[in-house]
Amino acid sequence: MREMIATRDAYGKALVALGEREPRVVVLDGDLSSSTKTGMFAKRFPDRFFNMGIAEQNLMGTAAGLAAAGKIPYASTFAIFASGRAWEQVRQSIAYAELNVKIVATHSGVTVGEDGGSHQSVEDISLMRSIPGMTVIVPADAVETEKVIMEIARHKGPMFVRLGRTKVPVVFENGCDFAIGRASTIAEGTDVAIIAAGVMTAKAVDAGAKLSAMGIHARIINMSTIKPIDEAAIVHAAEQTGALVTAEEHSIIGGLGSAVAEVVVKNCPVPVEFVGIRDTFGTSGSSEELLEYFGLTASHIMASAERAIKRKKQG
């Protein structure tokens, strides 16, 4: 059994370590510091933490101002409020001026669970990806999250990091070498390539193992940087496997699947199957139930892989 850790917990820990190392780091939250785990930073560095209250637009504007004053703000709230409520502040105040704000949003996707559709962002990748110059990162597990949180402090510019509420399996037990804009190949294969991000990476790994038992060799790619996307990795996968599957805990409109398709249709048209949420809002239920309900499981990935391979053969 793989260890289970929520990416938000990894964030809270990493932020404290980063705070020790980098004095310019400041953190903002919107009355959710116990949930986003920025509370750990607040406890350690009370003078560098600002709880802005329930006011996400002002939170993003203030983060922009802190960046303009030479700080490295990490701005946190739930993904739906960071990307939705404060979208235009993120666009105008932060991205338009190319300010160095790191938006780290937790509680993304349907794994929010029981709170229901109002709180489940299935559009945030799409919303953030469409803003010029915005880097978008979706870590797969706690190990990668920690790497991401450290790494983004070393690169200037607006960035959006998408984290989750529930515990997810650790995929990178032996560490990972995260670099912005670079995909990592978890397993090699030439029959089909499964490109996944976030909670779906672990499911892709599971699907890959089961496919291989069936004699289907799937390449498993963790595409944690959705923007700028690793075009070379996608083109290679398309050329070498001829069949792709994308898997994300997000709407198939505008997310990872769309980003991959944009690269594929331009460079190397091959069949692509999309595992993701199909133009619908979330709903109340437990995380695991909802992953099943919305077709975000290893077996859905396997079925999609088989479909993609079939389409390749029909070519």
Added chain:
Amino acid sequence: MKAVALDESRSPDTTQQTLTVDRRLEQKATAIRIDIVKMLNFARSGHTGGSLSCVEILVELFYEQMRHDPGNPALPSRDRFILSKGHAAPALYAVLADAGYFDKKELLTLRKLGTVLQGHPDSKKTRGIEVSTGSLGQGLSMGVGMALGLRIDRLDSRVYVLLGDGELQEGQVWEAAMSSAHYGLDNICAIVDRNGLQIDGAVEDIMNIEPLPDKWKGFGWNVITVDGHSFPSLRSAFRVARSVQGKPTVIIAKSLKGKGVSLFENKVHYHGVPPTDEELKIALEELTSCGR
């Protein structure tokens, strides 16, 4: 059709009938609280503190103040209610079920996959819910739209919007406050559940909202401050609100987060945590003893 009749089915004895309205409402409030803690415990997640703090406000509205018909939720002349602090949905669901909008047994499906009772109010799924809320700060704006629509149609219905005090930190609330006064919407009545707490701590420590009455006054509102757990005070405030012409009224209802269960009262921890089985037992003991 004004205010649905109180449910007297389980109180056939005559002593019960001689009780004053307030005593009966108090018993109603206790029964609602019992439903709330049970549903939250069964759901294994949800917001305890802020549901318990607004029970009297909801009970007074749905049983004494509002014109509404559980048999016909689309009645054009109904008064409207918006739970802007949508996380208090369990309180509203318990009241709606008791009033007859849907079967009480639905309450135990709260937050489960396939339920009509979503974690936050969903107007597409639940009978009696006017608009969907849950993302804080948006309810009053929708209330302004409804009030304007009612005015166009020359309907005398009123619009009630319940907000949290932490929620007032959202800028949109004040944009809506400004427009309510600008349009002279005396058919709007906002109620602030002033329990003093939010998630990360006390409202005054996280982001102070005082001087609160002055803020609303400055935005052109009539302001009334009351004890949010006293039926007579709430009732007279609603009466005054109805009589004020040319401007909206806000009722600042001073309340206790977690009201009714000592274990939860004024404790920030119980904002978004449901009662455990053990806590439920203690809560039910306290609630049933005070309901007698």
